[in-house]
Amino acid sequence: MPYVPHTEAERREMLAAIGVGSIDDLFAVIPKELRPKTHELFDAARPSERPVSFDVPPGMSEFAVRRKLQALAKKNATDLVCFVGGGFYDHFIPAAVDALASRSEFATAYTPYQPEISQGILQAMYEYQSAICRLTDMEVANASLYDGGTALYEAMMMAIRITRRPKIVIDGAVSPIHRKMMDCYTSNLDIQLVAVDPSGGRTDREEFKKQLDDKTGAVILQNPNFFGVVDDFSGLVEAAHSVGAIAVASVYPLSLGILKTPGAMGFDIVTGEGQSLGLPLSFGGPYLGLMATRRKYVRKMPGRIVGAARDRNGRRGFVMTLQAREQHIRREKATSNICSNEALCAVRAVIYLSLVGKQGLRRVAQMCAAKAHYARGRLTAIPGVGLLSDAPTFNEFALELPVANAAEVVNELIEKGIAAGFPLGRYYPALRNCLLVAVTEKRTKEDIGMLAEALEAVL
């Protein structure tokens, strides 16, 4: 689609048609201090120039822009040995993921859902949904949401639609990044979001159960939790169901190669951050929101869904389905006002899952867990270093360091080329001495040894 700006003559014609004398008059309802200082954009003498208002600097040449951006890009550290997790992980991405996902059929198509001409992307979405169902052990999945945090928010709203109850009980060991998003989204809604403080890195089951009552619409749990602790929430899910609440899980999809699935624990809605499935770490996105549920709740689920169908000649094809739930049809009554999805990221995820396969996914998960356990042993052998919790972990664990503030240790190790982990004090003030360390299949024994030596040296 070419970008063709309006000519001055066209602007005048439009203004005349609506009976407004000038652009200034058109925007007169906007308070003056909120308007651009000048209206040079609409200056007939210089129609192609940008306004000098809004403090937008003047244009630069392509060469100058490139030089400036390269200088900015150099400030990013891209060669640190990464032990940072907290929901986003440095996994290996096979080159074929980039090669296939950057094919123009996938990379350039915007909302390419007209079935007559879009069978390729629709099939890719359908296979992505099928993969997410198998991974989570659920019955239906949507074609993705923006990221793990928005997916969790949408799951909460879905549970409220199902139960018509206003109270949500969320585990304090659910990602504080996601909880912050939910606080923000719900602060002006009639929703009571109750967080139950974790105890020693684990869900406080007794306190959690005390919060459950006949007003509770949903419980929200994360596995592994933010401290890396692996749990079996079957009992809490049962407790939630016994008061008529919906059980919502947030999961780390790659861990499902070896962990008990949320479906097997009885969860009703499963969400997750899909970044670990073939998406690079990239300063907050674009990432991938996973969502799957039970078949009986499909009409309450937000987002787009691709279904398999047959054409008039009996041939298999793919279509967008159950669209009457969505914003373009149901307007303000839609299941969500996010009716878009992360199609390209979902394509990357299904390509990644296809490349590693069932055995490969299990092996990646096993390698992550094994290397993390080695690292856990190595690091806790350092004098003064202990574990926040001795509960089982997957590929991430929280260390207690003999310092006041773990963030300072992280800063010191950055100087040695190591991103040592995530300082928990940032979200949990009582855990300022704690460092969350993640280990993926990419970390070698030498990397872990280097971290151990560097950590011991600064303590």
Added chain:
Amino acid sequence: MSNVPDDLKYTDQHEWVRLEGGTATIGVTDFAQNALGEVTYVELPELGWEFAQGKEFAVVESLKAASDVYAPVSGRVAAVNDALEAEPNRINADPYGEGWLCKVSGVDPAEFGALLSPEQYAELISQEEAQA
């Protein structure tokens, strides 16, 4: 021309009501089912729910749209038409019979009496049909 039975009351939201004793049976009209097209799913209220006149109490979803159904009278849900779960298109086939949505008890006869008569409703839809 849509079918408008003589023995029912109507709303301008295209619902019909039949009152027997203190219990009202509620459905959507022939005109409504025709406008909706093939009904694919119906979300019914739960037994025991109480609602006021004008509140949304059900959703009828067709291939074209999902439409709210508004309570024509206040009351308490005494029965729902479970058969619509398996065969939602009963609403198309028999909107005033097997396509009923729910039964509501505790209906105020005055509220019922104030609904549209068959003549008034027929007039309303003939206007809408003329506009369409």
